[in-house]
Amino acid sequence: MIALTGAELKSGKSAYMFKGYVEETPRRKGVMRAMEAKLIEILRDKGIKKIDLLVDADNLEGRSTWKALGYKTIRETMRKYI
Secondary structure, three states: OOEEEEEEEOOOOEEEEEEEEEOOOOOOOOHHHHHHHHHHHHHHHOOOOEEEEOOOOOOHHHHHHHHHOOOOOOOOOOOOOO
16 A cells, blocks of 8 residues: 545534545655545535544645645634643
8 A cells, every 4th residue: 555545424414534545655746636526526426515634733735735635724623631
């Protein structure tokens, strides 16, 4: 495996992307862009209009990738371990 992605259909016309990963060696070669484009094609065919995803706050490379692909932060989740 060099990369993976996928999505889960939610209610209405939205989906949740549950993973987006590319191994280190093939990064920055358009792999995630190509996979995300194919995933969007599949989701559009199913009538999906919106994709949500979660990215860890300290995952700067991941956040940068998703921003470059057109994703925007709409809310932030905070957590406290007790």
